[in-house]
Amino acid sequence: MFPKATISRFPMYFRVLTEYNHQNIALVSSEEMARKVGVTSSQIRKDLSYFGSLGIRGAGYDVAYLLAKIKEILGMDKKRRLAIIGAGKLGLALAGYTGLKQHGLEVAALFDIDQSKWGTTSGQLTVFPLTALASQKEELGMEIAVLTVPGAVAQTVANMAVQAGFKALWNFAPVRLVVPKNVIVQYEDLVVGILTLSHHLARKFG
Amino acid sequence: MFPKATISRFPMYFRVLTEYNHQNIALVSSEEMARKVGVTSSQIRKDLSYFGSLGIRGAGYDVAYLLAKIKEILGMDKKRRLAIIGAGKLGLALAGYTGLKQHGLEVAALFDIDQSKWGTTSGQLTVFPLTALASQKEELGMEIAVLTVPGAVAQTVANMAVQAGFKALWNFAPVRLVVPKNVIVQYEDLVVGILTLSHHLARKFG
């Protein structure tokens, strides 16, 4: 089995390859990619080797082919639809975040318990009542539930998402969720990054 | 030196300790914390041991004392002020994100190159022209620059932040930045989490 960090490097590989593709560069070496991404070339070769012999010895990697492979590995060959639960600032920001669309991810609808938020938002997205989660999941073909709700209600909302049939949760609430074994949870803690910076600042400058 | 992951676990420790503190629980064992955080108790003891003998053998950890220590380690004992550069959806969402304030971080101002955005936002925050970065840094005592700008201009904006005297950058643009050695960059790639989920979905269900 490959290291967990391997998958986390693939989005970066995807982006630089997209760039090369856009520049009509057909072949690229691991050394060249490494410079751009900021990792070692052997790291890139090792990461890719977990998924087969994807390169051409003596020549490098075929940009279009590798791009297709990475899309496949990251599940980007199929369009994934997201349900954002919690139409607060963070939920709305994610709904309008272009980075998602650029990676084949589509926010299909938002959900909130607050009646005053129901209806259509600035974009062409609709905020539904939380109770409509299960029915809209089927209607819109959503697979991933994004939890942008306060920590205090995160577990309750997670239960509802599981009940509605979601098998994957992307959780922004700073809470460990208890879910059935067949449900995947990806935790996203925005505070970790900034506090890591704060720690380094404190070390260096006090 | 301690593992990088050690620091990334501290925000979670901070939160559960805050909870215990709120419940007037004075003493807590690593075993008890471990259950709540979702890591092993020896992991917690090891993490804490890098910063001294913070517990009491036979009894556990003094919640208030450990909380103070963790605040110190994460640089939360001093209020850190942030400058958000890029007053788009993500920038505005971060500006209003309560999680930051809860960890002693304060967004002091926003900056944007777009004249139509200059002025006061929904909160009591002001959006300044990008050219005011250096002067406002001194005026407002900001230490950390948050880059919520498109990837294409991220390097240019980073250069301006460095020029203005920022020693720490929190970069949301999916681009590797070139900065002087004494400047710290923390990368935040929102797409990694969701594509990790997408990968697992593709593996399990196709």
Next chain:
DNA sequence: TACCCCTTGTGATTATTTTCACAATCTCAA
């Protein structure tokens, strides 16, 4: 005070991840 119980702190061990270094083998040119 003496003893028992409890939990920390930490070397030693194990597991995981990255880097090294080079054989394998592909391309290109003559």
Next chain:
DNA sequence: TTGAGATTGTGAAAATAATCACAAGGGGTA
């Protein structure tokens, strides 16, 4: 077709991180 030059793919080694297991103390009680 052959040989030179390039770059992959990958075992082995090194570095990093997590877990184990237990000695070292501290707290509480009689």
